[in-house]
Amino acid sequence: MSGSLRQMTLRRRIAEDAGLEQQSGGTAERDVVCRCQSDRHCSSQSCETCVLNTLCLPGHGVTQRASLFSDTQCSPCAEGTFSNITSSTEPCGVWRSCDSAQQDSVPGSRVSDVTCTARSGGLPVIVILLLSLLILCPLVAVLVWVLYRRVPMKCLKTKKKQQGILLQDHPPQIPEEDQDPALDTTMQGLPVAQEQGKDSHMSQEEV
Template identity: 40%
Template sequence: MLGTKMHLLLLILLLGFMVMNSAQPQCDPLTQYADVNGDCCKMCGPGTRMSSFSLCQDPQCVECRDNEYQDEHTKNTVCRRQRYCDPNKNFQVTDHKNKKERSTCLCQEGFHCSSAECITCVPHTTCTPGDGALFRGNHTLDTVCQKCPEGTFSNGSSWGGPCKQWTECESGDHIQQSGTDVSDNICEANRNHHILIGVIVLVVLLAALGVVLCIAYKGQRDDARGKVKGCFQSCWGENRELLRETTVDMTQPTAEEELLSHPQEEGAGVPEENEDHPSYEKTSDGLFSDNGNVVTQDIGISSKLSRQESQPHTLTGDPPLLNSDNS
């Protein structure tokens, strides 16, 4: 009997609850809310807050202030505070310009979060010489180091530097010292290469010098050849004329031929007698002095000299004088 009464009571309560739910309106849980009267009212969108003087269907929404945010629709009258990124905890200084979502504090370069909550940042692991960074650390993960494999090296400490490849020597060079995991290859130029370069430079210089000397020699030879040719043309021609003009007949004519060919020639007449020079007397055989000596030979020479003086010539200087006074 008692059990039957309890079942009837539960059924009545269930029916009453169903009637009450069917009487209330169905509101959008993302953009609406139900007021005390059971009406569905509008909420303010992300990045804003609701003013205290808002109406149900026409709320007054106000933008969040600096360092505040609202990432969903709300009927609240205040915005949420952005997180403070403390540089003393190795966080980057962040300017919170986005008011529609919560900003994330980022660790400084070379640091990562110490935990999932990222309450503070800690330095990355440093790779020592001989080791390189296999994975470079970021905001959330630490650096992972590895030993440099063959053909690579790392000569410094770094949290993000990978192992570097050994240097390959260029053509004509050779490896003076092979690299290790902490040092690079050391290349050195071959001596034969230097000698070859020196020989090529020397040959080029000698060729250039030979060209210059050849040009200079050719110019001097042409100039000397022109001078010699001009000298021969001028001097040889003048000498031929000089020899032709100064040719002298060395035969001695007789006194009678001299008198007949030049009866009025200067110096061929009878010389005047004076105290210094003896007088001459003309005869059919020749000329005689006051002492009776024959001077035919002297007269021939005198006539010959007089004849030479009358002929044109180009020789400089006066002809030598012959003394007609025979002692």
């Protein structure tokens, strides 16, 4: 490595350690031109070294950005503004404004924005729910009534059908005590009435 190249490498390392970066390359007639890195500024008018820019903490905003020879200027956020970040470039932001359908649920501060939420009441939503219930409840009631009526009718038809089958297979029998004593039964099972008159007539002739 030549002496001039070694010297340039050394100068670059020194510049980086000092917070500098190369702005333009050197030539045989002109030396390398350095400048402070983006987040730094010169520590003196000679600018042999550069120091970090000051960071504004939350609740403070940048009122003047750092320049080549000046540091960042920070100030507390005024009423109606806030800052919730740490930065060397960002000023305080303005609180948001809630629209007519919203309300301030959480007020703003120096470190937080206003929180907007929908206004309480929700009348349209309640009205929609009530109308839905008024429409659905009668429909459900009618459906339940129809189902309730169909099931007993179906069961009744099935029961009558079963009773009809039972009557065909097993006709009802008349108890013996309910039978007419005036009726007689032949060997074939056909009822024959007694000839009461004939018996009476035969009794008289015999006398």
